[in-house]
Structures are given as structure tokens and as C-alpha cells.
Amino acid sequence: MSSESDPRFRRSREAIVNAARELLLLHGPAAVTHNQIAEHAGIGRATVYRHWPRTDQLLAEAMATVPLPFFENAASPYREWLTRELTTIAGQLDQDDVRAVTSTLVNTALWDAAMDTRREGFASVLSERLTAALGEAARHGELSLRGDATAAAAMTIGPIYYRATIERKPADATLIERCVDAAGEWRTL
């Protein structure tokens, strides 16, 4: 009986996901193999294969345990809301696990269709939520949008993502304020 209701099945599944996540964070995506997971989790290799026949599924599973940042609960005053959200994103991208998952997603998506679908979903949610929030801000008279609103994600998250992954430094309050300003022309209410 190796079904989802079997507590031993659930326990080995958890041990595998934990080992996959730890290997990803310690050594990078290339370390997430059936062999290394079996060894790291102290579980037979056949068990690892039974749960996840393919390495890319294991990596996806390991990545899913790290929450990625999203724009949520937009509210007036929108300038303050955007500053808070970008500060949160900057703080998350300053953490090793989030940086590891984000850059592994971007890299593996170039060769793996399932990862690319995940990347696309992540990019779409960020862009749609931000575009909607900035549209609300414009209707409230708090913001004059500059050009195309769908470019807002690239303009506001892009510099923070570059700072965190290419420059490997934390985004300070000054950089975050410039990202907020890059969203459009803000008006004091």
C-alpha cells in the first residue's frame, strides 16, 4: 500500500522534498539528482524514483517550497503601497533561497518547457497585478501613467532584480524610490 493516505508514503515524500530543497540551496540545481537525494535523505533510490520519476520534477518540487514574491492587496495611497511591495521584494531577493529559486527558474526555463510555463505564470501574475494596481492609482488621480502600463513590472522590479542577481548587493531605499518614480508621475493627494 503505497498511496497518499499511507503515513510512510507521506513521510518519505516529505523527506525527499526537504532533501531536494536543501541540495538546491547548498549546491545548485545540478545537485538535485535521484542519487544525491537518496543519500541526503537516507532513503532508497527506488523510493525516490517511485515518487518522482524525473529529475526536473524533483527540482520543480524543491522550488515550489520557496514562496516567490507577488503584488497583493493594492490600496490607496498607492505610492506608499508600491514602496512597501518593492521593499518586500528587495528583502526577499536578498535571501539566498529566493535568489537561488528565481535564478534557477530563469536558467532552467531556457531548456525545460515545464519550467518555462512556471516562469511565464510567475511573470504574468506580477505584471497583471501591478498593471491593475497602477490603473487603480491612475483612476484615483494619484498617478499619471507613463506610456504602456504593462512595462511597469520591468521598470519597477527590473532594477531590484538586476541589483540582487547581477550586482549581488541589497537594493537600498534610494534605489527603491527611483523604481517607484519609474512607474509614472506621482501626485501628492
Place this chain on the structure above:
Amino acid sequence: MSSESDPRFRRSREAIVNAARELLLLHGPAAVTHNQIAEHAGIGRATVYRHWPRTDQLLAEAMATVPLPFFENAASPYREWLTRELTTIAGQLDQDDVRAVTSTLVNTALWDAAMDTRREGFASVLSERLTAALGEAARHGELSLRGDATAAAAMTIGPIYYRATIERKPADATLIERCVDAAGEWRTL
């Protein structure tokens, strides 16, 4: 005689680097192994090991064959120069090989010290050249710098890099113009 002057040595070295580059672009960094390179290049595995004992060196070698974008030859009018440079960077990041090398560099640098040194060098050159060019533009009265000039790389390349790697879409002229505007307050001469 297996020295650098031996033409056979040079030929096998070239074949190995080409195979490593092709495997990276076709299947990603995890495919750059001694086994797969030997098979792909039709060369003995021992020869591959003799040239590059470690996989990470092979990957670095494969990556070095793809030129990464740099800010060069800054000249007045600086706004036009920056637009041209960012358009070039956007065009390069829209190519599969440059996107592959950039995101592999960012990802592997998290776990490999040599790659991290390479990432740091790349980030520093971009930032130093851009900061110097924008400083010249400010002295020529073409630009009022907004805040810290060292944030210019993140503000201007960040959105293009986000668009190319997270959103996987080309950066259009409108996005590039917004990046140019994010560098500071430009003045028409």
C-alpha cells in the same frame, strides 16, 4: 608532445570548446560534462580531462566564447549614445546564446566562487563604464544625475534584463526610452 604549440593539441582544444558551447546552448549547463563533450566532439574522454580537469572550467570556457555586452566609446550627445548602447544590449539579450550565458552566469555564481568572480567583474565593468559616461554627460550639461550615479546600471539595464529573462520578450523602443529617462533628467542641447 602535448603542448600548446602542437597543432593536434590546439585542434582538440578547439573541438572541446565548441562542443561545450553547443551543449550549453542546446541543453543547458548541466549538459556540459566530460562524458557528453567527449561524445559530442568525437574525442576520447581522457583528452577532455587532460585539457580541463574540472567541469566548471569547461563551462567557463564555453561561456567565454559568447561576448557579453559592454558600454563602450561614450560620446556626446550622451542621450543618443545611451539609447544606442541599451538598444544593442536589448538585441543581445534577445539572442538565445547571450541569454543562456547570462542566466547561467547568474545561477552558477551562487555556488561557484570562480563564476562569482566572473559575475562580479562583469557587473563592475558595466557599472563603472556607465557611471563614468553619465558623469561626462553631467559635466557637459546634458544630464542632471538623479541621486547616486552607481545606481544607473540597475536603473537602465535592469528593466531590459527583466524583460529578456523573466518576461522572455524583446525590449521595444518604448521600454528602452523609459530606461534612458530613468538615468536622470536629460537636457536638450
